[in-house]
Amino acid sequence: MERKRIVSGMRPTGSLHLGHVHGALINWRSLQKDYQCFYFIADWHALTSEYEHPEIIKESTRDIIIDWIAIGLNPEESVFFIQSSIKEHAELHLIFSMITPLPWLERNPTYKEQLSEMAQKNLYTYGFLGYPVLQAADILMYKANGVPVGEDQSPHVELTREIARRFNYFYSNVFPLPETLLTPEAKILGIDRRKMSNSYNNAIFISESKEIVTKKVADMITDPQRARKSDPGRPDFCNVFTFHELYTDKEMLKEIDEGCRKASIGCVDCKKMMASNLNKALEPIREKRSELKANLKIVDNIIDEGNKKARKIAKNTMKEVREVVKI
Numbered sequence: 672m673e674r675k676r677i678v679s680g681m682r683p684t685g686s687l688h689l690g691h692v693h694g695a696l697i698n699w700r701s702l703q704k705d706y707q708c709f710y711f712i713a714d715w716h717a718l719t720s721e722y723e724h725p726e727i728i729k730e731s732t733r734d735i736i737i738d739w740i741a742i743g744l745n746p747e748e749s750v751f752f753i754q755s756s757i758k759e760h761a762e763l764h765l766i767f768s769m770i771t772p773l774p775w776l777e778r779n780p781t782y783k784e785q786l787s788e789m790a791q792k793n794l795y796t797y798g799f800l801g802y803p804v805l806q807a808a809d810i811l812m813y814k815a816n817g818v819p820v821g822e823d824q825s826p827h828v829e830l831t832r833e834i835a836r837r838f839n840y841f842y843s844n845v846f847p848l849p850e851t852l853l854t855p856e857a858k859i860l861g862i863d864r865r866k867m868s869n870s871y872n873n874a875i876f877i878s879e880s881k882e883i884v885t886k887k888v889a890d891m892i893t894d895p896q897r898a899r900k901s902d903p904g905r906p907d908f909c910n911v912f913t914f915h916e917l918y919t920d921k922e923m924l925k926e927i928d929e930g931c932r933k934a935s936i937g938c939v940d941c942k943k944m945m946a947s948n949l950n951k952a953l954e955p956i957r958e959k960r961s962e963l964k965a966n967l968k969i970v971d972n973i974i975d976e977g978n979k980k981a982r983k984i985a986k987n988t989m990k991e992v993r994e995v996v997k998i
């Protein structure tokens with residue numbers, strides 16, 4: 672039997688950090704076992720917010736794909752492509768925009784939230800309001816059965832289903848309704864204990880050197896109630912400990928947990944251990960990254976191949992769509 676298909680995308684607005692790793696990529700990697708995966712760079716989506724300074728989009732696009740491969744997404748199993756290389760997405764977006772009632776977009780909670788969160792950018796544009804319509808085109812183009820995304824994106828998948836339902840009702844049953852495959856949010860926070868994000872300047876990046884990672888870990892905010900080394904700490908309230916849970920073996924983890932509670936280990940040493948384990952885990956990823964950086968032809972080939980596979984499906988879908996829309 673054909674494996675079910677999933678589609679997911681990432682906006683190229685900067686380098687990938689550990690929030691992306693634990694909030695998306697590890698999940699993407701394990702989904703490759705059971706699904707036919709289409710992973711793409713949503714560069715047109717990035718343009719909805721970066722239109723004043725679009726340079727970052729091109730700069731980060733290839734870099735992100737390098738990170739994907741370095742982290743273990745497999746271009747032989749999955750299809751990697753670039754949204755703007757498949758012009759059919761724009762045509763499907765246009766057609767969907769004809770049938771999408773405005774109130775569906777205006778009441779979208781993610782839209783309202785982002786408008787107020789990114790108040791420094793002017794997001795009162797036609798394109799930004801239509802963001803989920805473009806997303807619906809990305810997903811339905813490949814007739815995806817599932818979409819792995821975080822909680823913040825689930826209203827968009829819901830809208831995608833509504834658009835598909837409306838299209839199928841008006842014209843013909845072309846699109847399956849995709850399910851949301853919810854990815855739990857990354858537990859780790861940024862070094863300042865806020866959500867890890869490029870825009871907060873608190874992220875640890877996949878591409879960073881051992882020295883910078885160690886320095887950032889040393890700067891991390893720990894249990895805010897542990898002011899002195901003699902104060903007992905609370906690992907459950909410490910972001911450093913959350914990192915230990917991901918990167919440190921069970922035995923050592925237990926020692927750290929007890930040592931922190933009894934104030935027998937200090938934060939400085941605790942962080943040193945964590946940084947060392949984190950660096951150990953990142954080392955093979957860094958190696959793979961620099962290998963790919965030195966062989967950009969390989970990366971470009973992977974992208975070309977992925978684009979070809981995606982384009983083939985997109986062409987078929989659009990043929991079907993034009994037929995039933997009679998245009």
Ligand code: TRP
Nearest residue numbers: 678679680681682713716806809
């Ligand atoms: N909006 C998604 C995000 O910001 C990115 C995205 C664009 C996407 N198109 C998609 C995700 C299609 C899943 C499927 O994370």
Ligand code: SF4
Nearest residue numbers: 904909911931938941
């Ligand atoms: Fe956090 Fe480690 Fe300090 Fe405990 S000892 S508060 S776990 S950094």
